[in-house]
Amino acid sequence: MAATDWVEFEEERHQVAGLDGALVRLRSEAGRMQTIMLTVLLADPSFRAAVEPPSATAKDGGSGFDPAGALVGVDEAVKxxxxxxxxxxxxxxxxxxxGDALQxxxxxxxxxxVRPGR
Structure with missing residues (x-):
C-alpha cells in the first residue's frame, strides 16, 4: 500500500493520503479524512486493497484532483x-x-x- 492507492474500507472507497509508521491517513470519495492504525485497517473484514479509483464523476466535481496526491514526487524541502x-x-x-480536536x-x-467560549 502506498500514498495515492485506492482501497475499500467500511463499504466506501478511500485513497491513501499518507502513511506514517503504524498510521494510515485515508480520504474517502466524499472527501472525509480519517487516520487509522494500519493493523486495524488490515484486520477489518471490509478492507479490500487495490480497488479501482472512482470515476471522474465522483463527488469532487469530476476534477480527479486529490490534494493528498499532489505532493507525491515533490522535492522533500518543498513538501x-x-x-x-x-x-x-x-x-x-x-x-x-x-485540524482535529479529537487527535x-x-x-x-x-x-x-483558543476562541473565547470554547
Missing part, C-alpha cells in the same frame, strides 16, 4: 514547507495543527488559538 503551511492554516482555523498534538490547543 515539508507545504505541510508546515497546511498545519499552520489548520491551526488558525481549528486550533489544532492536524490533538502535545500542547494543543495553544492559548493564542
Amino acid at each position: 515539508q514547507a507545504a505541510l508546515a503551511l497546511e498545519a499552520h492554516l489548520l491551526e488558525a482555523m481549528t486550533g489544532y495543527r492536524g 490533538p498534538e502535545a500542547g494543543e490547543p495553544r492559548p493564542q488559538f
